[in-house]
Each structure stands twice: as C-alpha cells, then as structure tokens.
Amino acid sequence: MQLNNRTYQIQGVDVLEIADQFGLPLYVYDADKIIEKIGLLRSSFAGVNLKIKYAAKALTNISILKLMRQQGVEMDSVSVNEARMGMMAGFEPGQIMFTPSGVSFEEIREAVSLGLQLNVDSLPLLEWVGQTYGTQVPISIRINPHISEGGNIKISTGHADSKFGISILQRDQIRAVVEQYQIPVAGLHIHTGSDFKNAGAFLKGAEVLFDLASDYPNLSFIDFGSGFKVAYKEGDHITDVEELGHQVSAAFQNFCKNYGRDLELWFEPGKFLVSESGHLLVKTNIVKENPTRTFVAVDSGLNHLIRPMMYDAYHDIKNISNPSIPGEDTAEKTYNVVGYICETDTFATDRALPEVKPGDVLSFENAGAYGFSMASNYNARFRPAEVLVYEGTPYLIRQRETFEDLVRGQVDLSIFNQQEILNA
Incomplete structure (x- = not known):
C-alpha cells in the first residue's frame, strides 16, 4: 500500500x-505483492530445481489458492479440508503435500484415497502406514532436527521439545520401520519454525537432511519447509532471501552431486508469500x-x-x-x-x-x-x-x-x- x-x-x-x-x-489483499514474492523466491533459487508449495493455512481463500496455481505454485496442507479447497481451486491431488500433526488414522486414510503426497511426522503413523499400505504409498518423512532458532516460541517447531516431526535421535527406529514394511520414501522434510533472519538455520537443517538422505537411495525431493522473516515495522531485520538462495542452492547442488543425481528442492512458504x-x-x-x-x-x-x-x-x-x-x-x-x-x-x-x-x-x-x-x-x-x-x-x-x-x-x-x- x-x-x-x-x-x-x-x-x-x-x-x-x-x-x-x-x-x-x-x-484487502494486493495480488501484485503476492506475485512479487513468488518471483523473488524463484529468482533467488534459480540454480536448482525449485518447487514452491504454498502453506495454505496462512490464508486459505479459494481465490488466493487459484492465484497461487495461476503463478505455478503448488500447495502444502495440514488438513484434508484444506486439501479439498485446493482441489476446488484446481490443484491436482499430487500437487498437494499433506503434513498432518497428530490427526486420526481415518483422516490419513482419506488423504491417501484422495492421492495427496503424505508427509509422516510420527513413528506410530509411520508404523500404521507400513502395516496398512506396505509398498503402495510413497511418503516423505518429517524430521525434527533439534534446531532451536527463529522467533516466538509459539511458532518454533524444530526444537527438541516440539510436538512436530520425528526426532533425528530416532533415526535408527525410522529406518527399521521403513525397511520392515519396505515403505517407499520419496522425500525428507523439516520445518523448524518462523522468522529466521539468515541462512544459518536452513543450512543447519540441510546438514541433518543431507546426512539422513544416505539411508534412502530413492529420494526425489528434499523439503526445507519455510520460516522466512518478513518486516512488520520499519527497520525490522528480514531474511535476505537472495543470499539464502545463493548459500542453500550451493549446498544443495553439492549434496546432489554426492547423492548421485539431481533432486527437487521444495519450500513451503506461507507468511512470506501473503x-x-x-x-x-x-x-x-x-x-x-x-x-x-x-x-x-x-x-x-x-x-x-x-x-x-x-x-x-x-x-x-x-x-x-x-x-x-x-x-x-x-x-x-x-x-x-x-x-x-x-x-x-x-x-x-x-x-x-x-x-x-x-x-x-x-x-x-x-x-x-x-x-x-x-x-x-x-x-x-x-x-x-x-x-x-x-x-x-x-x-x-x-x-x-x-x-x-x-x-x-x-x-x-x-x-x-x-x-x-x-x-x-
């Protein structure tokens, strides 16, 4: 304005x-500002195969979702109802990441039946997915990296005491369940919270995921969630997205070289975009x-x-x-x-x-x-x-x-x- x-x-x-x-x-929402933020994110990660998944919980109006889709942005949902709104807006089910937190197995079953990309954030859910679907449903795994950075504790999700994700300390248990049921793992995911001022938190998370990736040879993507800090008042320190893109892209390219092939790099911005x-x-x-x-x-x-x-x-x-x-x-x-x-x-x-x-x-x-x-x-x-x-x-x-x-x-x-x- x-x-x-x-x-x-x-x-x-x-x-x-x-x-x-x-x-x-x-x-009142300014579409130009949303489009500007999408463009900034894309240009900042121009050197990698970037996929932007809009975190729809930030603003779930169907017309906003249609604007995102028009701009080539895909979607991240935390409930089946959000995903259904995304499908009403024209998203294909496979374009929607479903990242639940402690929901019922009935909702997981509904998400799978819709064809959403399932992101598993607990060992009990991982076990249930293995018992229920075996090799039939490719998943991603949400890891809690035990990284405590970012803003208000109420929006910090990657620290050791957070309810979100499977603790990196349970790495061996994750692998054991995956191997027991031969669960296809397509991606690894972290989201450590909001309001990160620099690339440091993302690079710390990247180290965790890049190391964990050696357990899973058939990955297609690495997902860093989001957490870009925006300015709420004049003089606020914000995330330098261009510098972040430069540093994280370089680290990701080096990882892909060591992994043996190029993967997709996913981000799930919500607040940053809207x-x-x-x-x-x-x-x-x-x-x-x-x-x-x-x-x-x-x-x-x-x-x-x-x-x-x-x-x-x-x-x-x-x-x-x-x-x-x-x-x-x-x-x-x-x-x-x-x-x-x-x-x-x-x-x-x-x-x-x-x-x-x-x-x-x-x-x-x-x-x-x-x-x-x-x-x-x-x-x-x-x-x-x-x-x-x-x-x-x-x-x-x-x-x-x-x-x-x-x-x-x-x-x-x-x-x-x-x-x-x-x-x-």
Whole structure:
C-alpha cells in the first residue's frame, strides 16, 4: 500500500474507496505483492530445481489458492479440508503435500484415497502406514532436527521439545520401520519454525537432511519447509532471501552431486508469500480519553486479528483518513488501539499516530497471513469480508457474514418451548 497524492492506494485504487464499496471491517489483499514474492523466491533459487508449495493455512481463500496455481505454485496442507479447497481451486491431488500433526488414522486414510503426497511426522503413523499400505504409498518423512532458532516460541517447531516431526535421535527406529514394511520414501522434510533472519538455520537443517538422505537411495525431493522473516515495522531485520538462495542452492547442488543425481528442492512458504499483501481495514468507533491513556476503539478485535494478543505480534497501523504526509510535520498523538471484544483486546499500546477521530479508517498492515484464517465468531461477531485487488480492480472474494451464518447448524431444542418457566 502506497501513499499517492495524499491518499493510500493499492495498485492505483484509493483504499478509502475500497472501504466505501465493500464496507468495514474488511480484509484487502494486493495480488501484485503476492506475485512479487513468488518471483523473488524463484529468482533467488534459480540454480536448482525449485518447487514452491504454498502453506495454505496462512490464508486459505479459494481465490488466493487459484492465484497461487495461476503463478505455478503448488500447495502444502495440514488438513484434508484444506486439501479439498485446493482441489476446488484446481490443484491436482499430487500437487498437494499433506503434513498432518497428530490427526486420526481415518483422516490419513482419506488423504491417501484422495492421492495427496503424505508427509509422516510420527513413528506410530509411520508404523500404521507400513502395516496398512506396505509398498503402495510413497511418503516423505518429517524430521525434527533439534534446531532451536527463529522467533516466538509459539511458532518454533524444530526444537527438541516440539510436538512436530520425528526426532533425528530416532533415526535408527525410522529406518527399521521403513525397511520392515519396505515403505517407499520419496522425500525428507523439516520445518523448524518462523522468522529466521539468515541462512544459518536452513543450512543447519540441510546438514541433518543431507546426512539422513544416505539411508534412502530413492529420494526425489528434499523439503526445507519455510520460516522466512518478513518486516512488520520499519527497520525490522528480514531474511535476505537472495543470499539464502545463493548459500542453500550451493549446498544443495553439492549434496546432489554426492547423492548421485539431481533432486527437487521444495519450500513451503506461507507468511512470506501473503503477509505483506494483506491489510485489515477498520473504522474508529470512539476515541476515549482516560486520565492515563487515550484509547482508540475500532469495529474489530482479536476475533478478526488474533496475532497481537496471541503472539505479541506487532502490526503497523496507518490512519488512512488522516495520513502522515512525508516531508510534512504531521501532528501525532499516542494511543492504545483496542478492539470491541469483551476481553483484554489490544492491537497496539502507546502507538504514535496522526490524530484519530471517530469515523476514521485505520489499516493494520501485514495482515495477509494468519489473519482471516485464524478469525472466529467470538462474542457472536461476524467475520469480515475479503477483497483481492488484481490488475487494478478490487474483487470480492468472501462475502461478509450475516446473522443467519452465525446460527446455521445450531439445533433449537423444541423441548424447552414446551416447559413452563421455573420460578426462582
């Protein structure tokens, strides 16, 4: 989103016009930003046989999935329902990696019947796959490399105490099960978490997988998951994807030479592809001045964007109605920006913003990843509509919810209608 002629615009479209057209609160995504990130990833790994698998849990709207497919990106899913949405968007089952975490064997059976690429993350599941399918279903194996790097512990998945993956210390047990049932192993996978600032974590993980690969002579891919750090505010340290591509590609090419043939290198970016594309637009309901704080209360809350409360995540906030003009001395005030949920529901504390008045439209930036996809109906609130700006035109890609959506599926027990009201 850029400031042009004193208005914030996405692909030349005034953001306030988008707000007027579709109403608030509203998620807006910039397709150009997604395409830009895909291109950066491809150019950074130009020297290897790269396959990008979009981690759909970050933003699962079917129109976003169609955009990914149009750009030649495949898909990573963590549930069969995500995979079914991907198939609705046009993905072939074989283009979808299925990486479950502790799901039922019934869901695994359904994934296999659909033809998904199964990624096994526990020894009990590996044993079950061997007993159930024997040599019939090629799998990949998710390894926990015992690497503790990255950001918030809640999104760190490669450390020794994480629930994800099979511990590298259980290498011999993995091999024993694979050999017992002659399970075809097509790939090895790690995902150590998010917010890695440099290539170091990936190279450490690469050493683990490259060594483990000697146990499996028929691999077709190595999957490094993702974890690229994006900027949430000015000055944030981000992953240098070009440098990462240079270092990891060189290590991978050397591995392939030693392995005896070229394999595919897979990444599963989610946040990296969609985070910066997204903006959550909200309306200011009231400005409440207390003796110690001034609160800006908006028509949204943790039910729409839970990351600040769940992860202490920082999201830049722009006052679209009263923008800060570069080169001009814009008067700012300090606010706590809060939501309308009946909980401590804080988007930002002590945030300096151009003066905010009731009715002003604010934008929470970097809201494309784990925004709508983690939204809920808490406090019986509607989830927002979603809009995708593509080639200069905003398109509605999810309708705003209604009261009928809230009560759909509930069963009204008629027995209560027949009983008299009890006296206290």
